[in-house]
Amino acid sequence: MKWLLQFFTWWHGQTLNTKFNTWRTGELVGEDEFGNRYFRTKGGRLDPALGFERRWVIYPHISEASNVPPGWYGWLHHTVKEPPTRETYKPRDWQLPHKPNMTGTPEAYRPPGSTLSTGVRPPATGDYKAWTPGT
Structure with missing residues (x-):
């Protein structure tokens, strides 16, 4: 069943094509507390079309971009x-741990x-006074 999900859907983690491309051209840079794994092109090689190295994330379950913590977000976007590894x-005492966006879930604000x-x-x-036309 998982093989079919990898073949036909991208929102349940990586597809077979992404898995093959990551195996062929990527190197693991690190993993965060949510289980997301972060990759870049092997050896930091520059992409000729982009002019900089490619960086990407593989989500362990459902692909949800808000699961990426701020440190990894900055690295992914070349900021x-x-x-972070x-x-x-x-982190400062006043900083809260990262929480993904909970909109649409029972834990939503x-x-x-x-x-x-x-x-x-x-x-x-x-x-409150209701508006009426002409007043």
């Missing part, structure tokens, strides 16, 4: 030269007063 960066949030909605305060 920083060194991958070669840095000695220590529901502001107070939302019809989808749990609990009781606050009562209307009566300070």
